[in-house]
Amino acid sequence: MKASRRSMGLATVLMVMIAVLAPITAVQATGPVGHTELVPETPRTDTPVIEEGDIDDIVQWGDRVVLAGFFTLVTDRDGTPYGQHYLVAYDIDTGEVDPTFLPQIDRPVQALAVSADGNHLFVLGQFNDINDVPRRKIAKLDWDGNVDPTFVADADARTSAVAVSSDGSTVYVGGFFEDINGVARSRLAALDAVTGVVDPSFDLPLTEGLGSGGTLKVQDLLLTPDDDTLVVIHTANRVDGE
Secondary structure, three states: OOOHHHHHHHHHHHHHHHHEOOOOOOOOOOOOOOOOOOOOOOOOOOEEEEOOOOOEEHHHEOOEEEEEOOOOOOOOOOOEEEEOOEEEEEEOOOOOOOOOOOOOEEEOOEEEEEEEOOOOOOEEEOOOOOOOEEOOEEEEEOOOOOEOOOOOOOOOOOOOEEEEEOOOOEEEEEEEEEOOOOOOOOOOEEEEEOOEEEEEOOOEEEEEEOOOHHHEEEEEEOOOOOOOOOOEEEEEEEOOOO
């Protein structure tokens, strides 16, 4: 049954470059998902200003909003500057930059996901070092911006997409990489959310790049709320040979 579901999902890949994959563990949805009304039409005016660079991803983490991207300078609305590179958080109620979360990262961050328990933040991008701790392209941070020492998932090239299972066991990552922790994985992998170890049972290599100049990459990942389906947006012509 699993094989037939995979074949059905990958038939869609050939038409729209979206792979629909059945993950390793499925759990049942626990309640309604999504918004039930429109947000107010009036934009807020108290949020920080990104003075230099741009933003690639945004997530809410508790009472914070976290921004990731290529920026190198952020300013509070009162004019207070923060020479914060690539990752910054601000208070969702006041709009002020959170001075307790200022991790030092050597290169841009492109994707974010909050852990299922809400205690950690997965960050992915082009970096090789966070707070003088070696972490190649993938890292897990605690509430204070410190690198989690138990989670190691070093990729050999840029990462650009992430999704976390609702039971907190698995982190799906995508990007330009060919291996993680020395394990061959072409642009898509599943990792243990605690240790970063590559899951040996999830191996769906992307091949035959269709991007500019034949670029092969995963652009985005999305898990359905019941964890039963992983949607992969990519630039491949084949996934696991299909």
